[in-house]
Amino acid sequence: TPEIRPLVAGNWKMNGVRASLDQIKAMSEGVKGPLSAKVETLICPPITLLYVATALCTDSPLAIGAQDCHEKTAGAHTGNVSAEMIADCFGTHVIVGHSERRTDHREEDALIRSKAEAAHDADLVAIVCIGESEEQHKSGQTLDVLKRQLDASVPDDATAEDTVIAYEPVWAIGTGLTPTVQDVEEAHAFMRAELVKRFGDEGARMRILYGGSVKPSNARELLGVSNVDGALIGGASLKADDFLAIYRVY
Numbered sequence: 001t002p003e004i005r006p007l008v009a010g011n012w013k014m015n016g017v018r019a020s021l022d023q024i025k026a027m028s029e030g031v032k033g034p035l036s037a038k039v040e041t042l043i044c045p046p047i048t049l050l051y052v053a054t055a056l057c058t059d060s061p062l063a064i065g066a067q068d069c070h071e072k073t074a075g076a077h078t079g080n081v082s083a084e085m086i087a088d089c090f091g092t093h094v095i096v097g098h099s100e101r102r103t104d105h106r107e108e109d110a111l112i113r114s115k116a117e118a119a120h121d122a123d124l125v126a127i128v129c130i131g132e133s134e135e136q137h138k139s140g141q142t143l144d145v146l147k148r149q150l151d152a153s154v155p156d157d158a159t160a161e162d163t164v165i166a167y168e169p170v171w172a173i174g175t176g177l178t179p180t181v182q183d184v185e186e187a188h189a190f191m192r193a194e195l196v197k198r199f200g201d202e203g204a205r206m207r208i209l210y211g212g213s214v215k216p217s218n219a220r221e222l223l224g225v226s227n228v229d230g231a232l233i234g235g236a237s238l239k240a241d242d243f244l245a246i247y248r249v250y
């Protein structure tokens with residue numbers, strides 16, 4: 001198996017005001033040091049803080065990204081932000097297809113794929129989120145759902161450099177619940193096999209993050225599972241101490 005550089009990523013969702021930049025500053029300092037050669041870090045604050053956050057991190061390995069982008073480059077789309085605009089503010093990554101976007105904004109796989117393509121066109125890394133609902137989990141459909149979402153929301157020309165997969169069981173997001181280690185291992189092994197089938201070498205090297213109630217107390221166990229190449233962290237990414245504790249698991 002190839003050497004993969006894990007990614008520890010934070011999604012602030014609709015949380016954070018200017019005062020919260022103190023946390024980003026603390027993270028940007030905290031990730032300096034030899035571990036940063038081994039582990040990549042990223043925070044996705046609300047778009048209002050993106051530009052200032054990137055300015056705070058110019059001398060830090062902490063990358064800054066956005067939580068969503070529009071599929072078009074510009075135009076009459078009131079309230080939306082393009083991938084180019086994110087890149088223009090020195091953002092380097094964008095999350096697409098988060099379950100809250102899929103639910104709250106009825107986003108579906110084809111749109112999410114277009115957003116990932118827009119991200120790539122703007123030279124951003126797309127973090128494509130997939131994951132089964134509680135009902136799908138309970139009725140044993142997890143792997144079917146993952147296959148369908150991977151096939152339909154990841155662009156055909158995705159590479160290990162420009163695309164990251166985030167597996168987030170919807171029922172584990174913000175609930176404090178996590179799948180068993182066995183379930184995480186099975187899901188990640190399945191996604192790895194699917195990615196290798198479709199993308200060959202690129203699929204073998206593409207990072208697959210786990211997301212859903214990751215916190216300092218369970219990070220060691222979850223990040224130790226094979227084919228888990230990092231985490232996408234919601235609640236526990238708001239505080240520098242928690243985020244850095246998870247990073248230091250590596």
Ligand code: PEP
Binds near residue numbers: 236
């Ligand atoms: C998320 O929003 O991607 C997430 C995983 O949230 P939490 O860590 O709070 O469950």
